[in-house]
Amino acid sequence: MSQELPKTYSPSETEERIYKLWLDSGYFSPENLPGERKEKFVSAIAPPNITGELHMGHALEVTLQDILIRMKRMQGYKTLWLPGLDHAGIAAQNKVEKQLAKEGLSRHDLGREKFIKRVQEWKEQYGGAILNQFKRIGISVDWSRLRYTMDEDYQKAVEYAFLKYHERGWIYQGERVINWCIRCSTSISDLEVNYVPEKAKLYYIKYGPFTLATVRPETKLGDTALAVHPDDERYKKYVGADLEVDSVDNSTPREEPPQIKKVKLKVVADESVDPEFGTGIIKVTPAHDLTDSEIGKRHDLPSVTIIDRHGKMNGNAGVRYEGMKTTHARELISKDLEELGLMEKVEDYDHNIGRCDRCNSVIEPLPSEQWFLKMNELAKLAIEAVAEKEVVLNPQRWEEPYLSWLKNIKDWNISRQLWWGHRLPVWFHEPKCIPRPGHEKEIEKCEEKKISTTKPTCKYCDAKYTQSGDVLDTWFSSALWPFATLGWPNEASKDLNEYYPTDFITSDRGILFLWQVRMIFSGKFFTKKAPFKNIFIHPTVLTKDGKRMSKSLGTGIDPLLLTEKYGTDALRFGLSYQTTGVQDMRFNEDVILMGKKFANKLWNIARYVLIKVGSDYRFEVDKTPKSTDKIVTKMAEVSSLISNNIEEYKFGEAAHLLYDFVWHDIADKYIEETKDKDDKNTHDTLAYLLVTSLKLLHPFMPFVTEEIWSKLPTNTERELLVISKWPS
């Protein structure tokens, strides 16, 4: 019996009901899919942060991924799309710290244990929200396999990974100059530093026979050398010399006028100095500058730390400056130098300043004891995977930045001085060994440091081990995502054996290096396989004016407001329609409106066809009519083009093609031209066009197509459109 359709399509009355239909069917889980399915198609979601709120980039990302997944499922693949959440170490910690600040508390007021509880509460309260928002977008993920990077199993996988790297000798602890965020009080990686242009001063300071420029005169107190380019003829005669130069005496009390003090500085020659810049000579502060630290290492220079972890001058800076914030010390020392006649001039200067990606505080480069992962071998694995096409980057233009980033990679600082995250499986002997009576000599064999997933004991004494307070960089755990979610490192895991390696992953370009690269080398190292075959770097959604969409800037648009206004299918179709080969997508709401109209058009085509063919007609769910009408041939051509386009991630082309064909070829032409005809051929053709269009449009507009499908009287028992056979 054909049912009378309402005049217009109403998304709000449909979407929740249809999504429930899919969930109840169980078809999002691969084992519930009907028929013999030999080939698999597997993908993991980019796990959103527990801090997360749905933004337009997410909406685009999961829509595109869903289009591909839905097509594959209809094509008969045993399809798995695995959902999950990321604990988001530093981001989540900051979020909860902000929440605490509103209560007038800091994390230190709570203590580590209680603070972690607060983060867990946060996760319970808000963490799942974004997944529910994803449901509104209609994603066809297997909810029975939901994973979280802080799941017990996942934590074990992370510790196991650390141990394995350590066994290989690739994990080491060492003091390095790293990026230190004073506010977050942790080290952060190079990728988490944003360089922001700012107005600064360039100070020209006299160093004996030279004058040289700096933006940070306060670091003068930590200078241990001067450096010039080895080929610079002007300074060749000074290279190797120990110069005695006038400097400010930092032992003079602050209240007294500044005094001159002689200091000795070695002059070294180093390639990294640009002879063209300024006076062609630089001061070297190995403790407080990343480049200077490298120079210091190359020339075996002493390193004097003068700034502490709170961004204040320490004892080495002398009583005159000790305890001052760096910015205050800068004012004082430049005044002092001026008074002593050691300041030649001060100029305005446009300068890039490093700021924390998470909290926007100024980054202070500091020497600090951190844990590192050696990247040499791992980078090779990642380079190989892409060079040999084991992993294909789409669009291809990302290959070059990918490869060159890996070729210049430095060791990865994987430790963070945070409370929220995976604690390092590293244990330290408490300061003193407690000898057992009669075994005093064995103390020498005691291990100060042990790598272990469980609390170790000492064979030789009674001292206890305490676990390192550091946690791992949040990307260390995300790097394991495609296999840890499937049960790795348990080799017997059924899912791991059946669904790994995966086929596809997609993300924004912003996390290509942070995440994608690291998944690839982790996968290659731990599983000997690339974790996926294809990466699709989807466009970044910008505002209509080309600005970044950001909640704090007030330029963000909530995708869910659009689903309410236009319907989810409209949002999905509009976003797909705008996905072309470009790297930025300026979001245009008009296109969502177009999607809404298109959904309604489709609805009315169905309405027309149902009336036209009559209530006794049975729709063939999978058959091409013997019609000679040209449109039947064209429909087949369109089907095959759509399949290819989706396969090649040309979502926009596919959407354009479907729109034009359905609206203009089917509705405007074929339907108009056959209005007077009522023969079987016309009925069969109309039915075929409708059925095929519904199938092809289903990945883009799953709700309206499934809803129409449910109203068609079919020749066989009703099956859901979501598992119907893909045309061509």
Added chain:
RNA sequence: GGGCGGUUAGCUCAGUGGUAGAGCAUCUCAUUGACGUUGAGAGGGCCAUAGGUUCGAAUCCUAUACCGCCCACCA
């Protein structure tokens, strides 16, 4: 400094060698027929600029300009 995108109608963008396209906006007509969330049609473009290749260039090449992004040692 190196690299990558973009520059096409008022707006947002498709189009990659063969007579300029879509959606939205504007205007005219159709007056209820599956859909007015519609149909038919119109206006509107030196396809950033300058050279080059070609029978032919929005499309390929080379420069330049502007916008945006990424990477990097900017003292």
